[in-house]
Amino acid sequence: MKILDTKLNLFICIAVVSGAATGWAQSTAEIFSRLDRAAPSFMGATATLRVTTHTAVINEDETQTGTVTVKRFGPNELHFLIKFTGENAQTIALKGEKLEIYYPKLNTIREYDIGKYKDVAQKLSLLGFGTPGRELAANYEVSNLGGDRVESQDSVHLQLTPKAADVLKQLTRVDLWISVKNNSPVQQKFQLPGGDYRLVTYSDVSVNPPHLPASALDLPKNAKRERMN
């Protein structure tokens, strides 16, 4: 019994000390309020990213690295360009309803009209980039898992469960770590049915960089374009 009490006290001490140390731990309402205030001023961002795709049944992790550029073109219009480097070299650009994938070894751009999936693609891929707290509250059941340190960045860890049944079929949960410093995502973990997940980690994030022209999201002009649907 005494041993148990000692362990319990120790746990409480650690929790208190860690809470004190992670001064960024905030209530969910405070986090939402902070995100609501930051969202209107979000105009764009650049970052490097690392994407780990885990396939549970074969216990395989595949990692892609690259850069991401996000730019706001309207109140609900965020465009982005993700450039993967290395052996998986590909560039993915989402511009409204048009998804473009550039294959550098073929110097070809394949264009897909994603139509009704535009909002889902934009909001999920860019979850945390200029996302107001009220939007998170509207679309997800949110659990606040407190302060955390990811990639040497202080962040708050939110666990989001989609409210929409059709999204829930594809995505059972999202873990989102939001930077305390600039309110941008530090990490997103998309938990898929069957135990698979996609972990996206951002570093060197620059929110509202001073020079971010619209051309930063352009794919090579000389590439051959193919419409896929």
Added chain:
Amino acid sequence: MLSVLAIGIEVTMILTLVGISYGTLDEAARHARGVGADILVRPPGASVISLSTSPMSQEFLPFFMKQPHVTFATGTMIQPLSGLDTLTGVDLADFDKLSGGFRFLKGGPFEHDDDLIVDEYYAREKKLTVGSTIELMNRPWRVSGIFESGKLARVCAQLTVLQTLTGSPRKLSQIYLKVDDPNRAQPVVEGLRAKLPGYFIHTMEEFTSYLTINSVALLRNFIGVVIGIAIVVGFIVVSMAMYTAVLERTREIGILKALGASSSYILDLLFRETLVIAVIGTGLGIAMTYGTQWLMMHAVPASLTQETVYKWWPIAGAISITGALLGAIFPGWKAVKQDVIQALSYE
């Protein structure tokens, strides 16, 4: 004569498009059966989360090989080309084990990274021989072999080459499994479905049975639209032809009415004439369908495969006759309503 031809074209249009739809699906089923596999595995559908078509890792192959009763597993990568064409990445050594391999009519397997093998129909359509160069996916390829049609695909490249070019190393679009006893394929499928929820896992028999018009919504809608257009075309053509006929025969109709012919007698005459035109037009249309089939076979044997779908003959006939009879209603009404005195004095 023109009405007969117009109805013939209408029937040809319906039967040709139905024939192409059936032909395309049956051709896909024939290629799938030609692989020699018992089970087909495809990844879950396109994901908005990964912004990809979720290709499967090649690491799935050893996983499948460990499953009970599975004796062999191999995968391919499929890349879309223009139209309905695709380029399939294949590991020839593995494919040989699965299906006995391609039977080459000319040339042979890949020798270099930029080599392609094509089936006889693709070679004929694109006028290719061994050593020819063709540009696909924005790069030149050399044809190293021409194989007998009916296995896997029409155009194949080396799997690793295609994976590298598309920045998808060790990725597969679909995986084929061979089991020790084909009768055990269904229980193996059920076991795999439990382990891989969301994946498309079917016996080849099941998969090919899905390749029907009714299961492909796009084709079903497409045929619906074509039939709709055909009815409208038939209606307009017959309506105009019969209207002209009624105008031309104003005096004759007037004489008939003066001799005591009833309205139903005049309508019966017009409708019988319309029916004869529609039936002859349908016959002509069916005959012309063999012409379009011959044309496709010689002009685009790899791109479009047209079948003769006999069960659609009466359907196409009924559609053309219905459209024609509908088109004859207004001219018939006009004929019945003609004033006898005015009709007799019509010049």
